Amino acid sequence: MWGVFAFLFGASVGSFLNVTIDRLPHGQSLVRPRSFCDACNRSLSSLDMVPVLSYLWLRGRCRYCSAKIPMRILFTEAVTGTLFTFLYFRYGFGIEFLVMVAVVSLMLVVAIIDLEHGLILNRIIYPAIIxxxxxxxxxxxxxxxxxxxxxxxxxxxxxxxxxxxxxxxxxxxxxxxxxxxxxxxxxxxxxxxxxxxxxxxxxxxxxxxxxxxxxxxxxxxxxxxxxxxxxxxxxxxxxxxxxxxxxxxxxxxxxxxxxxxxxxxxxxx
Ligand SMILES: [Zn+2]
Incomplete structure (x- = not known):
């Protein structure tokens, strides 16, 4: 039961990591504006943003314009969810879990941005070093x-x-x-x-x-x-x-x- 919760928590964090991966290389704000479709610019409703499930339910396409949603959206959510579940079973919920979760999130963001842009961003590395x-x-x-x-x-x-x-x-x-x-x-x-x-x-x-x-x-x-x-x-x-x-x-x-x-x-x- 708690394992499912860990997965959902991880998938939601993964969804935020996707926003970070999309926006940080372009120097955009992580909180504003709310998520929108890159193709038709429509704001997404919360129904479009349920981690993992929305992607599967919409079969990887925008609800409004049918543009393809990058596979990476699903990948990040599923991988983050799986890793968080693994961490929960190993450490339970506690301070170790929180530190582990932060490290996993940091490494995922660094790895995926480097894969997509060939960049390792100072604005991630410097605060992490501090x-x-x-x-x-x-x-x-x-x-x-x-x-x-x-x-x-x-x-x-x-x-x-x-x-x-x-x-x-x-x-x-x-x-x-x-x-x-x-x-x-x-x-x-x-x-x-x-x-x-x-x-x-x-x-x-x-x-x-x-x-x-x-x-x-x-x-x-x-x-x-x-x-x-x-x-x-x-x-x-x-x-x-x-x-x-x-x-x-x-x-x-x-x-x-x-x-x-x-x-x-x-x-x-
Ligand atoms: Zn669209």
Missing amino acids: VLLILSPFWSELGLSRSFLGTPDLLASFLNSLVAGTGAFLVFLIITIIYPAGMGGGDVKLAGLIGLLVGFPGVLLALWMAVVAGGLMAITLLVLGKKGRKDSMPFGPFMAAGALVTFLSGAEIMGRYQEFAANLVGAWT
Whole structure:
């Protein structure tokens, strides 16, 4: 029952994320005007804006002019709803849930805007960095121990985030200077943000997963002939995915890896 509520809550947040994704790259207000159809400019009634259901009921078309509603509207609502449900079953409703939900929403918006526009917006990244700096001493207090850090005190937690964020920023900055065609300034700032979020050594796992997944995708697209060697591919979605997986399950993944490595060493000696 509460799972359904978590899904509906997530789908509604997803609906707001869609507004953000549509408007923020154009510098438009998120609250005004109310949502309207891009094709016929009619304001949408609340019946047109029920998350997930409206899209399905209207079969992806505007009620007034039958213009196609982008598939992404449904995608964002459904994915946000599903992730929130997962978070509810893992954490219940509480402060951890709220923090997790905020991180998931942030990463979805960053990833989808980068996919659609090839942009990582400063007006998202800068406020997020400030919030993360303020939060960084308190992860344990929030119940999110990032347990691979042990249980650090406030200062240790803050310094860990700061070092991981600065380190990731500098490494990506150097890569971008050496190989300017690969990534942009937005990716560099996002790397710093992810370091602040997941700390060290989580940042290594997050960015390693992003590079591997991004590399595999690039090779696949190249082999399928969908992209030429010179076309660029947004890297932000892979970084966001790596960060989310690490934030949610980094401790488990690293624990397994250590076990695996220890067994390997044991087998050799
Ligand atoms: Zn319309």
